Amino acid sequence: MDANRKTAYYALMDVESRKSYSNIALNHQIICGRPSSPSFVRGLVYGVLENKMLLDHIIGHFITNDIEKLKTSDLVVLRMGIYQLGYMKSVPEYAAVNESVVLAKKFCRGREGFINGVLRAYIRNKHSVKLPDRSIDLIKYLSIKYSCSEWIVEMWIDQYGVDTTEEILKNSQGNPGLCIRVNTLKTGKEDLIRRLTERSFEVKESQVCDSGLLVTKGNGILEDQLYKSGLFSVQDESSMKTIEILDPQPGEMIVDVCAAPGGKTLAAAERMSNRGQIIATDIYLRKLALVNKEASRLGVSIVKTWPWDATKVDSELLEKADRVIADVPCSGLGVIRRKPEIKYKKKLSEFNSLPVKQLEILSVASKYVKRGGVLQYSTCTINKQENQNVIKEFLRKNKNFSIVEERQFMPHIDLTDGFYVCKMVRSDSLI
Numbered sequence: 001m002d003a004n005r006k007t008a009y010y011a012l013m014d015v016e017s018r019k020s021y022s023n024i025a026l027n028h029q030i031i032c033g034r035p036s037s038p039s040f041v042r043g044l045v046y047g048v049l050e051n052k053m054l055l056d057h058i059i060g061h062f063i064t065n066d067i068e069k070l071k072t073s074d075l076v077v078l079r080m081g082i083y084q085l086g087y088m089k090s091v092p093e094y095a096a097v098n099e100s101v102v103l104a105k106k107f108c109r110g111r112e113g114f115i116n117g118v119l120r121a122y123i124r125n126k127h128s129v130k131l132p133d134r135s136i137d138l139i140k141y142l143s144i145k146y147s148c149s150e151w152i153v154e155m156w157i158d159q160y161g162v163d164t165t166e167e168i169l170k171n172s173q174g175n176p177g178l179c180i181r182v183n184t185l186k187t188g189k190e191d192l193i194r195r196l197t198e199r200s201f202e203v204k205e206s207q208v209c210d211s212g213l214l215v216t217k218g219n220g221i222l223e224d225q226l227y228k229s230g231l232f233s234v235q236d237e238s239s240m241k242t243i244e245i246l247d248p249q250p251g252e253m254i255v256d257v258c259a260a261p262g263g264k265t266l267a268a269a270e271r272m273s274n275r276g277q278i279i280a281t282d283i284y285l286r287k288l289a290l291v292n293k294e295a296s297r298l299g300v301s302i303v304k305t306w307p308w309d310a311t312k313v314d315s316e317l318l319e320k321a322d323r324v325i326a327d328v329p330c331s332g333l334g335v336i337r338r339k340p341e342i343k344y345k346k347k348l349s350e351f352n353s354l355p356v357k358q359l360e361i362l363s364v365a366s367k368y369v370k371r372g373g374v375l376q377y378s379t380c381t382i383n384k385q386e387n388q389n390v391i392k393e394f395l396r397k398n399k400n401f402s403i404v405e406e407r408q409f410m411p412h413i414d415l416t417d418g419f420y421v422c423k424m425v426r427s428d429s430l431i
């Protein structure tokens with residue numbers, strides 16, 4: 001059996017059955033399965049995940065029973081087969097069908113004839129599949145075409161209008177690429193570019209942030225010795241940019257109230273030349289272990305971690321910080337290119353309660369800011385209710401804070417993850 005497709009199958013089953021995050025499932029299965037072409041596996045897994053609703057719409061056209069009644073294993077093999085047939089030009093038709101049947105023999109015993117039949121019917125009649133009529137049901141049309149839950153499409157249309165929503169949806173597909181942050185404690189940008197190039201990686205400088213490099217060619221950068229010795233970290237440009245906006249200075253005291261897995265904490269420590277102090281808390285102790293592990297890889301010694309629920313006031317930190325980071329839990333709708341499973345979440349009551357929790361965390365975090373200090377709020381979402389509306393409500397209740405800089409990164413405009421950041425200052429005169 002082809003190890004590439006088997007690895008892709010296992011990763012997709014992890015996401016479907018165990019609800020694993022796609023990036024974690026994929027990396028895990030690539031390490032275990034040792035496929036000959038990790039890039040083929042990534043392309044297939046992300047292609048299937050990004051187009052799941054469209055693929056199911058197509059499959060539904062060629063089966064008589066309700067798609068909901070199919071076993072997950074049958075559905076995953078069918079989605080993989082249709083994706084290869086319809087969207088992977090490098091895969092010949094016979095290979096897509098034969099390899100799907102081989103997978104079915106192992107994982108969908110007794111169903112290989114059915115799977116073979118559906119794939120062959122698709123080859124013969126693919127043009128008979130129609131999308132929902134745009135003029136009759138716009139939301140359903142966009143939802144199927146771009147594979148995104150209807151409630152998200154509806155919410156974006158409300159907030160951004162139809163044209164922008166379609167741009168956002170188009171940009172929620174396709175490989176976002178890898179961005180790395182130069183660890184300025186151990187190397188410089190020019191030096192790292194030279195060393196990576198010597199090892200056959202191709203990188204180019206980010207246009208968004210000072211310490212960012214975009215990896216344009218080369219596999220296995222995270223297995224390279226340069227990574228192991230802490231010369232760089234993986235971080236999206238927009239996330240890195242928030243720390244440039246925060247502008248922490250050497251010697252300052254920083255508090256990061258939702259710190260794990262440590263991307264912003266450690267970027268701040270590097271920017272501070274590892275001088276000063278950063279208190280990094282998170283509700284999950286096990287996640288803080290990742291922050292400590294990363295700190296030691298990067299040679300950062302100014303970070304102190306402890307578990308804390310950010311909705312509760314920690315009296316030890318009251319008015320102690322020069323800058324406070326509140327990078328709050330959010331819906332993640334800005335990172336659906338990396339985690340396509342987010343697009344298919346059902347709208348749960350948990351979603352509606354996010355802004356309340358975010359405001360609670362921000363209000364508690366504001367109590368740690370010294371007079372004249374900075375409070376910075378951020379999310380990886382493009383949902384205005386979790387961004388601008390939370391800030392509006394916070395400022396209504398806290399007249400001693402005012403906005404210094406506010407930025408919404410949009411994937412279709414900035415070509416980064418969708419990210420929101422609002423830097424505020426605590427003004428002395430009003431206290």
Ligand SMILES: C[S@@+](CC[C@H](N)C(=O)[O-])C[C@H]1O[C@@H](n2cnc3c(N)ncnc32)[C@H](O)[C@@H]1O
Nearest residue numbers: 258259260261262263264282283309310327329
């Ligand atoms: C967006 S992530 C933070 C990412 C991190 N700042 C970074 O740059 O790597 C939000 C974090 O908030 C944490 N969290 C959720 N609820 C919390 C709470 N009530 N108190 C503290 N942390 C919480 C989650 O465990 C998660 O690690």
